[in-house]
Amino acid sequence: MSFPVFDLHCDTSEYLLGHSKNEAGSLRRSNGHIDLERASSLPGYCQCFGCFTTPAMEEWFGLSPIVIFERELATIQREVSKNQDLISIAYTPDEIEANRAAGKMSAVLTIEGSAGFGYDPALLNDLYQIGFRITSLGWNERNPLTGSHMTGEGLSEQGRAFVREAQRLGMVVDVSHISDKGFWDIMDITTGPVVATHSNSRAVWNHSRNLTDEMFRAICHTGGVAGFNQYAEFIGEHPTLDTVCDHILHFLELDPSGKHIALGGDLDGCDALSEGFTGVESYPSMAQRLLERGVPKETVMDIFWNNAMGVMRAAVCYNKKSL
Numbered sequence: 001m002s003f004p005v006f007d008l009h010c011d012t013s014e015y016l017l018g019h020s021k022n023e024a025g026s027l028r029r030s031n032g033h034i035d036l037e038r039a040s041s042l043p044g045y046c047q048c049f050g051c052f053t054t055p056a057m058e059e060w061f062g063l064s065p066i067v068i069f070e071r072e073l074a075t076i077q078r079e080v081s082k083n084q085d086l087i088s089i090a091y092t093p094d095e096i097e098a099n100r101a102a103g104k105m106s107a108v109l110t111i112e113g114s115a116g117f118g119y120d121p122a123l124l125n126d127l128y129q130i131g132f133r134i135t136s137l138g139w140n141e142r143n144p145l146t147g148s149h150m151t152g153e154g155l156s157e158q159g160r161a162f163v164r165e166a167q168r169l170g171m172v173v174d175v176s177h178i179s180d181k182g183f184w185d186i187m188d189i190t191t192g193p194v195v196a197t198h199s200n201s202r203a204v205w206n207h208s209r210n211l212t213d214e215m216f217r218a219i220c221h222t223g224g225v226a227g228f229n230q231y232a233e234f235i236g237e238h239p240t241l242d243t244v245c246d247h248i249l250h251f252l253e254l255d256p257s258g259k260h261i262a263l264g265g266d267l268d269g270c271d272a273l274s275e276g277f278t279g280v281e282s283y284p285s286m287a288q289r290l291l292e293r294g295v296p297k298e299t300v301m302d303i304f305w306n307n308a309m310g311v312m313r314a315a316v317c318y319n320k321k322s323l
Contacts, residue, residue: 001291002284003301004044004100006308008134008197008227008262009110009176010034011269013072014052016079019061027079028086033267033279036086039105041281044305046096046106048197049076051132052269053116054139069116073109073130080107091131093312108312110174110197113139119158121165128169133312134197135166136174137182147179149208154181160189167192170315172224175199176264177209187218193314194222198229198264201247205236213254220260223314225307226251227264232272239274241289248303249293258299262308 015032018024025031039045051072053065061068080089090096090106099106109131115138117123124135137145137159145162147153155163163186166173173190174197175183186194196219202210209229211219216226228248229235236243251261267279276285283304290300 001287001297002043003287003304004046005039005042005263005280005283006046006096006305007267007280008048008195008225008264008308009050009112009229009269010047010265010267011050011052011112012047012267013049013076014068015268016075017068017071026082027076028083030268033265033273035280036083036105038279038281040086042283044100044105045280046090046100046108046308048108048110048134048264050110050112050197050269051076051116052112052139054113054141055115055143056141057115065113065115066117072116076107076109089131091133093309093316096309096312108133110134112136112174112177114145114162115139115143119144119162121158121162124162124165124169124171128171132171133315134172134174134195136177136197137162139177146182146185148177148182149179152179152181154179155185160185163189164191172311172315175215175219176229180208180212180215183215183218187222190222192222193224193311194219195224195262195311196226196264198227198231198266200226200229200234201250204247204250205234207234209234216251216254216260220255223311225260225262225311227262227308228303230265230267230273230277231270232274233270235274241274241276241286242293244274244277244286245289245293245295248290248295252295252299258295258302259307259310261303262311263304
């Protein structure tokens with residue numbers, strides 16, 4: 001049985017810039033984990049395309065994160081424009097659903113790391129107008145907004161202002177990559193749904209990028225979701241599709257409603273996936289394994305589509321109340 005796929009995070013925009021040693025290809029046909037030809041076999045597809053930046057890009061590529069952010073945004077806009085017969089950028093949940101009904105895929109713009117616009121909360125309104133609908137505060141480094149899961153510091157006053165402004169606009173705040181302290185600082189001030197777009201269960205695999213049970217419950221309480229990350233390092237040792245299911249089944253034990261689990265593959269942003277998962281074309285295999293492990297098809301549909309849609313709708317409703 002095949003389900004539509006709403007994936008909350010990928011690094012395809014950076015991958016298509018060709019920084020890797022391999023020829024990337026295009027959004028229509030790529031050598032990476034995601035392309036439109038493979039995704040067209042799904043009965044619906046919405047992909048959140050993260051524009052990823054970190055100060056380390058100066059050292060990696062000799063380019064500022066601001067330049068790379070602009071190039072990543074232009075890459076996705078260009079690739080979507082070249083393939084408008086298959087996909088279009090969606091700005092609202094209604095547009096995502098309309099595209100699906102018309103047999104068309106959707107692209108949603110998101111932010112992974114805020115170095116690309118100088119960590120400036122004042123620029124979030126412009127980014128929202130462009131189409132960005134989800135934002136994190138940082139990546140693996142300490143920055144003016146927060147510490148990361150690798151550095152440990154909590155939110156600064158600028159970080160708190162960033163969260164408040166994002167949520168005022170209706171932009172969903174993403175806690176993947178943040179420090180534990182920064183996570184709880186956000187939970188202390190949040191007024192809207194919070195998501196971990198690409199994070200797994202720390203109880204199943206003890207990695208600092210994963211969520212503790214208490215963190216997952218807190219995300220549920222905000223009406224947010226945790227998007228399952230396909231990167232093997234965050235799943236387990238020599239992971240398989242059964243290991244993937246172990247994470248999701250643990251989340252289901254904490255949230256029997258199944259309304260707070262989604263997909264966030266981190267595809268094109270990692271070099272090792274679980275055995276049996278090779279890219280966007282493997283989502284039906286993951287769904288089948290969940291069904292075989294006893295997850296009801298209604299819950300699989302929620303995980304694969306409905307829950308992410310629910311968060312997007314909740315953010316729109318919050319935006320209308322706040323403006």
